Amino acid sequence: MSDAQLTDFPSLFSLKGKVAIVTGGSRGLGLSAASALLQAGATKVFISSRKAKACDAACKELNALPGLAPGARAISVPADSSTLEGVKSLVEAVKKQTEHVDILLANASASWGAPFESHPDEAFAKVMDLNVRGVFNLVRECAPLLGKCGTIADPSRVLITVSVAGLGIGTLGKNGTYGYSASKAAAIHLGRNLAIELGPRHITVNSICPGF
Template identity: 30%
Template sequence: MNLMDQHALVTGAGSGVGLAIAQQLDAQGCWLTLCGRNEAPLKQLAASLRNAQFVICDVTDRASLDAALSKARDKFGPFSIAIANAGSAEARPFIKLSQQDWQDAMGVNLNGCFNTFQAVLPDLLAQGVGRLIAVSSTAGLRGYKYASAYSAAKHGVIGLVKSLAIELGPKNITTNAVCPGFTDTPMLQRSIEQIMQATSVDRQQAEQQLLKDNPIGRFTQTEEVAAAVVFMCQTAACNGHALRLDGGAL
């Protein structure tokens, strides 16, 4: 797919991976709708890009999302690309998970992906081409201690991606997931601070705990995740894939 003048939706675009994806799609010539819950970072990002607008909504609220996307279409037309990036993670032992903790993890990480894909799919079907891409995680490919709800949700995202790849591939719509490992984002920095507080280690020691099984010895960069997303947008040969971006972590 030639990305010039394609209308792309990026959820959770205000920081981290979402911000990097928006910047690289902008460089490819896309028209961008940036979606998130906090206006200030979205407004700042939109102002820095070539052709971008922002909408405020919560991807867990389908009515809110549908209303926001209807408004976005008024300016840039139908969508042809959707990047379901919005997500959150909380570390907690399974025995201490509340019902609300579980519902919250499913809400943004899995239901938010479902809502995003389904909300834009009529546009893609009408045009006869499109790209659906989820930002999952290596937690969607394996388990992590104290991350059972997050891991379960991200496994669900990959199941959704693989099913849609089979269902929608014949309609010239591809569906893929990127699965970053520990990535240098504000979310990771909060995790590092939690480790420091819980274990009384310094920042370098906390980082090494997370990198001990990583052969390249560093965190994945947001720009690397964004580059993989751009590739998935450009080629139809990549479909139903869950791409690990973790430096070959064991």
């Protein structure tokens, strides 16, 4: 039974002192991830989404969690990650409070369901702008902050939230998510390219594919 007794569990997985950014962090998967980062020992977790009130509410909830490390806190940095201007404003807000970032979770995402025959062009563009262009711009603009602290032994991390819809077939029919599926497939391949580009800078890039 001795193998079942983990006497120092935090040593197996600890983010003590790490600084993280979570886009789309005010609800859903992003909020859950932000909670996990803080509870694993992260010192600062920047919460970003389009709505300032949602970011503020999420930070209030996160900062009230029991057992956080001394001084650990979630910080609200609202921004629209679908535009380059929004991404730059996010990074500038982060720079005012830290000189480096250890973890970037590119989680912000949009979807749209509509029949094939009447699927709006503007909807397709909106989804691609946030789910693909937004991810690329976010990683590119954050790369200098991520590159300041990564080492071979302890690299900085980029995680991209994609979807099983990017691996197979998404929703079809009257609520077809054609743009969403295409954007997630593109984001997966983008992640592969970024992994090769940023690996020599001691920054790893991985995509995660949630699904039902």
